[in-house]
Amino acid sequence: MNGLRNYNEEIINHLISKILSQYNDICKCEKCILDIKAVALNSMTPKYVVTKKGELFTKLNAEFNNQEIIDTTRAITQAIELVRCNPQHNKK
Numbered sequence: 001m002n003g004l005r006n007y008n009e010e011i012i013n014h015l016i017s018k019i020l021s022q023y024n025d026i027c028k029c030e031k032c033i034l035d036i037k038a039v040a041l042n043s044m045t046p047k048y049v050v051t052k053k054g055e056l057f058t059k060l061n062a063e064f065n066n067q068e069i070i071d072t073t074r075a076i077t078q079a080i081e082l083v084r085c086n087p088q089h090n091k092k
Contacts, residue, residue: 007047011072012037019076026080031089039079044072 016037020028 003050005049006041007049008041008044008072009037011068012040012076015069015072016076019073019080023080023084026084027087027089029089032083032087035083035088036076036079039082040072040075043075043078 016033020026020033020036026032
């Protein structure tokens, strides 16, 4: 691992497909999915990691912390609702 990373991206990438599969009425183009991820990430407190050790610690903490999963699911769900009502994929 090189550089600075927000570990919330990993959690969102892990959960987003499962959550999106529950929605039939939302666009799932690449632009809309990226918008959902961006909105969700911007609503969450960042969890930056630099080292592999920090990444592993953060990963273990997230896997054993149900509140972390609940909060991330809520952030993704709220982002889905926002993007569903305001899709940007046809705008330049």
